[in-house]
Amino acid sequence: MTTTTRSTPDETYAPYNPAETEAHWYDFWVKHDLFRPESHPNFGKRPPFVITMPPPNVTGGLHNGHALFVTLEDLMIRWHRMLGDPSLWVPGRDHAGIAGQLVVERDLKARGLDRHDLGREKFLDQMREWMESYGHIIHTQMRKLGASADWSRDMFTMDPHHVRAVRTAFVRLYDKGLIYRGHRITNWCKDCQTVLSDLEVENKEVQGQLTYIRYPIVEREDTWITVATTRPETVLGDVGVAVHPDDARYRDLVGLHVRIPHVNRIGVIVGDDAVDPEFGTGAVKITPAHDPTDFEIAQRHGLPAINVMNLDGTMNAEAGAYAGLTTLEARKRLVAELEENGQIVKQEAYIHSVGHCQRSGTVLEPLLSDQWYLAIRSLAEPAIDVVRDGRIRVIPERFAKVYFNWMENIRDWTISRQLWWGHRIPIYYCDAPGCSEQWASIDEPERCPKCGGRVFHQDPDVLDTWFSSGLWPFSTLGWPDDTADLRTFYPTSVMETGYDILFFWVARMIMFGLEFTDQPPFHTVYLNGLIRAHGGVKMSKVKGNVQDPLELIQEYGTDALRLALTIGITPGNDFTLSPSMLDARRDFVNKLWNIGRFVTSVTTAEDRRQALQPAAARGQKTPLVERWIASRLSVVTAEVTRLLGEYNFGEAGRIIHDFLWDEVADWYVEAFKILAREDQADGALLAQVYEKALRMLHPYAPYATEELWQRLTKGAADRPRALMIAAWPEAADARDPAAEAAWSDVMAVTRAARTLRSDYHIKSSNAVAASIAARTPDQAAFWRANADILGALPGARLKPIDVLDAPDGAPADLAARAIAAVAGGVELLVPAEGLFDVQTELGRVTQELAESNGQVARLVRQLASDFRHKAPAETVDRERERLAEQRARQQTLERRRATLARLSETSQ
Ligand SMILES: [Zn+2]
Numbered sequence: 066m067t068t069t070t071r072s073t074p075d076e077t078y079a080p081y082n083p084a085e086t087e088a089h090w091y092d093f094w095v096k097h098d099l100f101r102p103e104s105h106p107n108f109g110k111r112p113p114f115v116i117t118m119p120p121p122n123v124t125g126g127l128h129n130g131h132a133l134f135v136t137l138e139d140l141m142i143r144w145h146r147m148l149g150d151p152s153l154w155v156p157g158r159d160h161a162g163i164a165g166q167l168v169v170e171r172d173l174k175a176r177g178l179d180r181h182d183l184g185r186e187k188f189l190d191q192m193r194e195w196m197e198s199y200g201h202i203i204h205t206q207m208r209k210l211g212a213s214a215d216w217s218r219d220m221f222t223m224d225p226h227h228v229r230a231v232r233t234a235f236v237r238l239y240d241k242g243l244i245y246r247g248h249r250i251t252n253w254c255k256d257c258q259t260v261l262s263d264l265e266v267e268n269k270e271v272q273g274q275l276t277y278i279r280y281p282i283v284e285r286e287d288t289w290i291t292v293a294t295t296r297p298e299t300v301l302g303d304v305g306v307a308v309h310p311d312d313a314r315y316r317d318l319v320g321l322h323v324r325i326p327h328v329n330r331i332g333v334i335v336g337d338d339a340v341d342p343e344f345g346t347g348a349v350k351i352t353p354a355h356d357p358t359d360f361e362i363a364q365r366h367g368l369p370a371i372n373v374m375n376l377d378g379t380m381n382a383e384a385g386a387y388a389g390l391t392t393l394e395a396r397k398r399l400v401a402e403l404e405e406n407g408q409i410v411k412q413e414a415y416i417h418s419v420g421h422c423q424r425s426g427t428v429l430e431p432l433l434s435d436q437w438y439l440a441i442r443s444l445a446e447p448a449i450d451v452v453r454d455g456r457i458r459v460i461p462e463r464f465a466k467v468y469f470n471w472m473e474n475i476r477d478w479t480i481s482r483q484l485w486w487g488h489r490i491p492i493y494y495c496d497a498p499g500c501s502e503q504w505a506s507i508d509e510p511e512r513c514p515k516c517g518g519r520v521f522h523q524d525p526d527v528l529d530t531w532f533s534s535g536l537w538p539f540s541t542l543g544w545p546d547d548t549a550d551l552r553t554f555y556p557t558s559v560m561e562t563g564y565d566i567l568f569f570w571v572a573r574m575i576m577f578g579l580e581f582t583d584q585p586p587f588h589t590v591y592l593n594g595l596i597r598a599h600g601g602v603k604m605s606k607v608k609g610n611v612q613d614p615l616e617l618i619q620e621y622g623t624d625a626l627r628l629a630l631t632i633g634i635t636p637g638n639d640f641t642l643s644p645s646m647l648d649a650r651r652d653f654v655n656k657l658w659n660i661g662r663f664v665t666s667v668t669t670a671e672d673r674r675q676a677l678q679p680a681a682a683r684g685q686k687t688p689l690v691e692r693w694i695a696s697r698l699s700v701v702t703a704e705v706t707r708l709l710g711e712y713n714f715g716e717a718g719r720i721i722h723d724f725l726w727d728e729v730a731d732w733y734v735e736a737f738k739i740l741a742r743e744d745q746a747d748g749a750l751l752a753q754v755y756e757k758a759l760r761m762l763h764p765y766a767p768y769a770t771e772e773l774w775q776r777l778t779k780g781a782a783d784r785p786r787a788l789m790i791a792a793w794p795e796a797a798d799a800r801d802p803a804a805e806a807a808w809s810d811v812m813a814v815t816r817a818a819r820t821l822r823s824d825y826h827i828k829s830s831n832a833v834a835a836s837i838a839a840r841t842p843d844q845a846a847f848w849r850a851n852a853d854i855l856g857a858l859p860g861a862r863l864k865p866i867d868v869l870d871a872p873d874g875a876p877a878d879l880a881a882r883a884i885a886a887v888a889g890g891v892e893l894l895v896p897a898e899g900l901f902d903v904q905t906e907l908g909r910v911t912q913e914l915a916e917s918n919g920q921v922a923r924l925v926r927q928l929a930s931d932f933r934h935k936a937p938a939e940t941v942d943r944e945r946e947r948l949a950e951q952r953a954r955q956q957t958l959e960r961r962r963a964t965l966a967r968l969s970e971t972s973q
C-alpha cells in the first residue's frame with residue numbers, strides 16, 4: 066500500500082478524496098493490529114467468528130469476482146467484529162495447478178522455450194518465482210479493497226506446512242485403501258498434457274458428422290454390418306461390433322466376426338444391453354481404449370483395448386500407415402480410403418455433445434490410461450448427512466438440492482495430473498533388483514521399507530489442485546499438528562464462495578473436514594452469484610470484458626465499488642455491475658460526506674461529545690421530527706441487524722442507504738435547519754443518529770465511515786480507537802408509532818404540495834398561501850402545531866398556512882378557486898389566483914392530453930394486432946406496461962384539465 070503524507074483529519078470537509086482517505090485508514094488499522102483476533106477485547110471470552118478466504122489463483126491480477134468475495138467476506142468479518150466476536154479472516158493464495166502451469170508455459174513459449182527445455186527442477190524454480198511476484202500483487206489489491214484479513218496468518222498452498230498437510234492426507238487415505246491405481250478411460254487434454262476430472266470437462270454442443278461405415282462379416286460372403294460414428298479415426302482401434310441382444314435385425318449375427326478396415330484386425334460381434342437400438346443403425350463399433358461405454362462393453366466380453374493415439378493427440382504405431390498424423394488428418398485420410406473401397410454408406414450432419422477442456426478449450430480425447438483415484442463413496446455419505454441434518458446450512462437453500470444430487474451420484478475422483486507444478490504424489494517405487502515395493506510416505510524417504518535399498522523413485526504425477534485446497538480450512542490453522550490455532554478457531558464459521566465451485570471445492574472441504582477432523586469444517590455455506598459483464602454474458606479474459614477492480618477503485622473509490630457490489634444483491638443470483646450503478650454509489654458516498662459536513666457545522670462540541678450515546682426516545686414535548694427520527698433509527702437498527710443475521714446483505718444495505726439518503730438527509734436534516742432557526746433543534750440527537758448510521762454502514766463502506774466517524778467523535782469520552790472496533794448499535798427502545806404515523810402525514814402533504822407546484826408550473830422561489838381543511842378538531846390542532854415546519858420544508862414553501870375546521874370538507878368558494886390534493890388525511894388547497902396563467906396552463910394540458918390520447922390509441926391498436934403473437938413476449942409485455950402508464954397519465958391530465966376549466970370559469 067502506498068504511504069501517504071496526510072495531515073490530521075482537517076475540519077474543512079474539502080470534497081471527499083477516496084484515495085487519500087483509504088490509504089490513511091488502512092495503514093492506521095494495520096498499525097494498531099486491529100485485524101488480528103487477539104487484539105479484540107473479547108478474545109478468549111467469546112467464541113470466535115472465522116472465515117477462511119477462498120485462496121485466489123495466482124495466475125494474474127484480481128478481477129471483479131474477487132472484489133465481490135473480498136467485499137462480502139470483509140462485510141461479515143467487520144460486522145461480527147463489531148458484534149463483539151473476536152473475528153479471524155484467514156487469507157491465502159492458491160498455486161492453481163493446471164491454470165498456473167499454463168500461464169508460465171505461455172510465458173516460456175513467448176521466449177521460444179517449453180518446460181522440457183528447462184527440465185523439471187528449473188521449471189519449478191520459474192514457477193515459484195512467478196508465484197512470488199504475483200502473490201504479492203494480489204495481496205496489495207486485496208488491501209486496496211479494504212480487506213481486514215489477518216495477514217500474519219497468510220498461507221500459500223505450496224508452503225512447506227501445507228505440503229506436509231497434503232502428504233499426510235494422501236498417506237492416510239492411501240493406507241486406508243481409498244487411493245488406488247485405475248486403468249480406465251479418462252478425459253485427456255492434449256494441450257495441457259494431462260488427464261482431467263469429470264468436473265473439469267465442459268460439454269458443448271458441436272456440429273459434427275455421423276459417418277456410416279460398413280464392415281464385412283468374415284464368415285459370410287457379401288454380408289456387411291453398418292455402424293455409425295462421429296470419430297471415424299477410432300475405427301483403427303476397433304475390436305468388434307456390438308448390438309442389442311434383443312435386436313431382431315442382428316440376432317443371428319452375434320458371435321460372428323468382422324474385418325476392421327485398414328488394419329485388417331478380426332473383431333467379434335457381441336450382444337450387449339448397453340447398446341441403444343435406436344441410435345444410428347443399432348450396431349456400434351467397439352473402441353475400448355477411446356470410449357468409456359465401449360471400455361465397459363469390452364470388459365464384459367473379454368475384449369482387448371487397443372490405444373491408437375499418442376498423448377499429444379497424434380496417431381501411434383497401432384494406426385498403421387496413419388501413425389504420426391493428427392486425429393483430424395487421420396480421419397480425413399481414412400474416410401477417403403473407405404470411400405474408395407465402397408465402405409462408406411453415408412455421412413450426415415449431426416449435433417452432439419463434446420467434452421472440452423475447461424482451461425484451454427481443447428477438445429478432449431477419451432483415452433485409456435493409468436491414473437490415481439480416490440474412492441469417494443465412503444467420504445461422500447457423511448458429507449451428505451451433515452447438510453441433510455442441518456449441521457451445515459447452504460445459502461441459498463436451492464443449492465442444497467444440487468449438492469445432494471451431485472453427491473449421491475458421485476464417481477471416484479481422478480486425483481493424478483500429468484503436470485509438474487503442484488503437490489507431487491508421495492508414492493515411491495523401489496528400483497532395487499528383485500524388489501517391487503511401492504509405498505506412500507509423508508516425509509521424503511531414505512530407504513525402501515522392504516529391502517532397505519536406497520535406489521527408488523517418486524511417482525512423476527502431481528495431485529489435482531482441489532485435493533490440496535480441500536484441506537484449506539484446517540491446514541491453514543495448523544493441521545495435521547495439534548496447534549492452539551486449530552483448537553481456538555476450528556471449526557470455522559462461514560464458507561463464502563461462488564456457486565460455480567460448490568462441487569470443485571465446497572463439497573471436497575466438507576468431505577475432507579469430516580474425514581480428517583471428524584467435524585464439519587464450517588456451519589454455513591454462503592454462495593454468491595457471479596458478476597456478469599454488460600449484456601449478461603460471463604466475464605472472461607478471452608472475451609476481453611473483464612473489469613479491473615483497481616481501475617474502478619481509482620475512478621469511483623473503494624467504498625462506492627463495495628456498495629455497488631452489495632446493495633440489492635441476493636445470494637446465488639448473478640448480477641451486472643453497471644457504470645450507472647457505480648455512479649449512483651459514488652453519489653451516495655458524497656452525500657454521506659455532505660451530511661457529515663452539515664452535522665459538524667451545526668452541532669456544538671458538547672453535542673458531538675454525546676454522539677456515542679444511544680439516540681433514546683424523545684418526550685412528547687420535543688419536535689415531532691425528532692421523535693420520528695429516533696423511532697426510525699430504532700426500527701432500522703433492528704431490521705438491519707435481523708437481515709444481516711439472515712445473510713441478506715443486499716436488503717440490509719438498501720435499508721441503511723435509504724435511511725441515510727431519504728430519511729436523514731432529505732427530511733431530518735431539512736427539518737433540523739428549520740428548527741435550528743428557532744433554536745429548537747437537538748444537536749446531540751443529530752450527532753447520535755448520524756453516528757449510529759455510520760456504524761451500520763461501516764461493514765459496507767469502511768473508509769468513508771471511519772473518516773467521518775473519527776471527525777464526528779473527536780473529543781468524545783471513552784470512544785474506541787476506531788469505528789471498525791466500535792460496538793454494533795443496539796436498537797434503542799425508542800419506537801414511537803404515533804410519531805412515525807404523524808410525520809408520515811407531514812411528508813405526504815409536503816409531497817402533495819411539491820406535485821401541485823410542478824403540475825401547474827409554479828415557480829419554486831415563490832412562497833404560496835395555502836389552506837388545510839381538517840375534518841376533526843384533533844387534526845386541526847395537529848396541523849396548526851406543525852404548520853410552520855410543513856410550510857418551510859424544501860419544495861413546499863407554503864406560507865401562510867390557514868388550517869380550517871372543516872368537518873364537511875373544504876368550503877365551496879375556496880374549492881372553486883383553488884388547486885387541491887388529498888394527502889395525510891386532509892385536503893390541501895392552494896388558491897390559484899396570481900400563481901399561474903389559467904389559459905396558458907389550460908392550453909398546455911389540452912395539448913399534452915391530445916398527445917397522450919394519441920399514444921393510448923396507438924398502443925391499443927398495436928396490442929390488438931398480430932404484433933402480440935409475433936413479437937417476443939418481453940416486447941409485448943413492455944408495450945402493455947407502457948399502455949398502463951399512458952392510461953394513468955391520461956387520467957391525471959384529465960383531472961387537471963377539469964380543474965383548470967373550472968378555474969377558468971370562476972376567474973371570468
Ligand atoms: Zn486443456
Ligand SMILES: [Zn+2]
Nearest residue numbers: 495500513516
Ligand atoms: Zn525395495
